[in-house]
Amino acid sequence: MPAKRKPAPATAEHAPLQLEHFLPYRLSILSNTISQAIADDYQRRYDISVTEWRVMSVLARFDGLSAREVAERTAMDKVAVSRALARLVEAKRVSRVTHDDDKRRSVLSLTEAGWTMHDEVAPMARAREREVLAKLDAEERVWLERILDKLQPVY
Amino acid sequence: MPAKRKPAPATAEHAPLQLEHFLPYRLSILSNTISQAIADDYQRRYDISVTEWRVMSVLARFDGLSAREVAERTAMDKVAVSRALARLVEAKRVSRVTHDDDKRRSVLSLTEAGWTMHDEVAPMARAREREVLAKLDAEERVWLERILDKLQPVY
DNA sequence: ACGTTATAGTTTCATATGAAACCATTTGCA
């Protein structure tokens, strides 16, 4: 019986992914790092999760959406949205009423308290974004904007 | 008792985040979309999770790492790595032996079977990356590379 | 050498998550 062959070294015939240049991998790490930094700013202070904050951000921008529309806009799945909304409504940060014409749909808005929190958190989020972008010069920022536009189908 | 005031419209004094231009948000959606597309290629076929694939990718590139080093390189936490390794070792895709000098450490490598799988999945991952990058022209690709380098501390 | 502190890795426990099943309502169409 032949001795167990030692796996080939990571270089030769195998062509491993060069992770440090592999786009999906780099994006994932970058994105998680940034989102986590922002989350650290508000999670403890307001007892709110990333998904909840994301829902609030969308409602701040687009008042009166249904849960499905929130899910579309946030690229979250509807279960996650449903649960985030349950917590947000419970905490009285979001109000929910039934749609007049279609009783399946809900009509969602930030409450006064929701707006108050939003107005405290949004500047912190923007500040973090600025920190990141400060690593780039003006030209690079323009290219980044342009590249993201091309990579990303906007609704 | 005053009527409950209707929350201000999403435009006026509140300055909601413009999510469609907010970098952390856009990165998050882009990253998830791409990673999921790649995962769809291999998850069912090989019964392997994203974290497990990530561990395998790193070991393909850097043979003989310890679990902690894998965690560092993948930006995953050590619990996630520990669990991924348990599954990978069980499935005989990764071999684990104890370090000679330091018995706390493990020394990790892909097995033959691990390499076989790797060599099937890596080209699919690269193909997905190419699909994404195909949306950019050559100049934009150069800028993207440069921008990621600046935003991202490389180990 | 010996006790203290640090490190590698695993287990536990509580929470987060997603797929599928589910309920209610609406839409499409015979």
Added chain:
DNA sequence: TGCAAATGGTTTCATATGAAACTATAACGT
């Protein structure tokens, strides 16, 4: 109309995840 199919949303269940506690070994200071 009336009934099948589609849609909005929630619940259930099984799995994934992270923080903290834990085990084992190593390093450090005296």
